[in-house]
Amino acid sequence: MDFNQYQSLANRTLYGSEQVLTNCALGLASETGEVLEVIQKYTFENHQLDRDELVKEMGDVLWYLSQIAEWADISFEEVAATNIEMLKNRYPDSYKISSNG
Template identity: 60%
Template sequence: MDFKEYQELAKRTAAHHEQALTNYGLGVAGEAGEVVELIKKYAFHGHDLDKAALTKELGDLLWYISQIAEWANIEMEDVAEMNIKKLKKRYPHGFSPERSKLSI
């Protein structure tokens, strides 16, 4: 599935109301918190990494991000392409700790 198809299918389940952007923004924060909680349990509590739960929560996070983009009339493909261009410019030879210090 490509981003265009995902964004089209995802918007079918979005509620449209005056506070939609606020709802989506808060949703990003909430779902990011759930992702972080799974990572914390893995990293510090001795849990196995629950890949099924992580996949589900990343999907929920992607849904909210896609709806913010949809609200702003931004194609998810454009978001992805712009991000890759930025990363290529910042790290033309791949990630390096030295280069990361220069690009805050």
Template identity: 60%
Template sequence: MELNDYQKEANKTLAGNEHVLTNLALGLASDSGLVVSQIKKYTFQGADLDHDALEKKMGDVLWYLSQIALWANIDLDDVAKTNLETLAKMYPQRN
């Protein structure tokens, strides 16, 4: 699946009001924290890495990120491309 296609399909589930951007930003921060929590449990508390839970939480993060980008009229494909260009400049020895 292309990221832009995901972004548009995921938008069908967005409900909001004049505070939609704030809601999206808070949701992104909250669900990012849940991803971190899964990794913390694995790294420091001896729990098995729960791949299913981690995948679900990462999907939630992707949803929020995709909707913030859509709100700002930014295609996720462009975000990914720009990020890869930035990484190539930061780590030229790895290209």
């Protein structure tokens, strides 16, 4: 599955009205906190890294991010391409381009 397909499929589960953007932004912040909590437990509380929980929480972050992009009519492909170009410009000597792209 590519990211644009994910974005479209994830949008099927979105509900709400004029408050969608605010709800998604708040949800993104909240779920990012959940990701940080998993990392905090691993880093500072001597827990094993709970990979399954990390994947779940990262998926929640991805969902909210995808819906913010969907609301703003921005494809994940555009976000990814723009970010890679920024990284190439920011780190021209250390950015390694693999044979895959």
